[in-house]
Amino acid sequence: MYAWKCWRESRARFIFLLIMFTVTALLFTLQPGLGERNGWWYFDRSEYIRNPGPTAHVVFSMILSVLWCSGFLSAVFLGATASGSEIEPGTIEYLWTRPRTRASVTWTHWGLCVAEIVIVAVVPIYLAAALLGILTRRWDSSGPVISALLIAPWLMVIVGLPVLGLTTLMTALRRSASGGLIYTSGVVIAYAILRQIIIVPLHLNPPTLFAGPLVWLMNNNQFGATPIAFPWGALWRAVFLAAAFPLAAQYLLKRAEV
């Protein structure tokens, strides 16, 4: 029943994010064929057939340049509905007097959010990949662009999971949805700014907080780019944080008094 409640509370955000990212991905996919004549828009498929490789690469770069943040945004907006957000409005008294452990409540919400993040990441990009396949008449998934499109959403999810955990933790700490949302964004943005500040003067290269796999995907798929090694360290760090943050939230909520 708690999963149903989580779904009811997050479904509007989920549907909004899904539509927004799907429309964006499809528009970017169609963009190379769009033209304007005498004030009218028209679509010409010839560019896709004439230069399938470069066109697909342009489409991929455009999609990734905007949709790379889908995991992050979904995680923050969906994660802010975690049970900690019920403390400030007072519905937590109702929730915590149902015979469900606080741990099960935390992980039920987490599981539902993971499912939603996966859908928000996978559906727009796989639809774009399918459309690109139709337009270029090439379905070779071993090709560099299509294969990159197929793995991109999963890397977005890997980036999103630690952010989801961080949002769950911040929501428990701040005891409200808005507090969780603001503090998570604050932590991520503050770290990114701090990282940029210290890279040059201190000659340090601190790791990107969670975004390593996505940075790899974007750098590895530029025209003429030399292939670089997959950042396994960043991946494991993301996996570790994805588990550690919700566990910390679970501990906090278990000890919380209302």
Next chain:
Amino acid sequence: MSDAAILTEGLSKSFGAQAAVSELNLRIQPGAVYGFLGRNGAGKTTTMRMLLGLVRPTKGRARVLGLDPTREAELMRILERVAFVPQRKQLYGWATPGELARMNKGYFPRWSDEAAARLAQRLEIPMNMAFKKLSIGNQSKVALLLALAQEAEVLILDEPTAGLDPVMVDEILRTLIEDHVSQGRTIFVSSHHMGEVEQICDWVGILEGGRLLLESRLEEIRQEFRLVIASGEGLSAASSTDVVSATTDGRFRRYVVAREAERFAAELRGQGATILEISPLGLRELFLHLVRKEDPCTPGNAGAKAAPVSSFS
């Protein structure tokens, strides 16, 4: 020990330096309807929250249906068998009462759809309107419906009728009596309305400053408790162990005596006092005398801190 529906022993809770509940000893038998009275901030809500695991005790222990609410596994078993109406009837604003009832059904194995439908009709609850759009009174009624349809063994109700009109209060009290009291379920209810407590409770506990001032059967209060008003010099001390409180009002001294008021009055006469009145006390008068007293007393030692008077035997 475990035969009590609710039991607390030396239960205490402090928030920083502020003691919310101090050394609370309660023993509520199965089937009892226990009115928990006290002013705002007396510690009633904190006590109820400790029983439901929402707040951890600083000291002492609590048992609900023989189970310890500080242990998670036992707390889950308590929550399956206990229904709670909180003071702040805050539920999900987007959900309709119908959806809330369906959600509750999934949590509680003994949930009764028939009881929920009957209560919705009896309490005139619009079941298809979002909770946030309901009036305060209707929101309170929804919270009550969710608790009562749980068919729980123990009902813990924190000011359940706050915000309701007198007709609805009466309807709810009758529902409680017909559906729950008559079936021998235990009810632990806090309220500021003495009339309600007198209507449904058989036991009362009066809490002040986190301490239990008095615990007694309501029937005993009606039959035994008396207000003794006396005038005279040097009446600050009382030797009787039955004096619950003593207050000074100008030249007069007012004593609340738990039993044997005539014997106590004779004692006072022996000290040269003039007895002006010996009258029975209603619950409201008793409550006001206990919590307003200027000069609290322990039994037999007027002027010291009040101690609990228990009529359990």
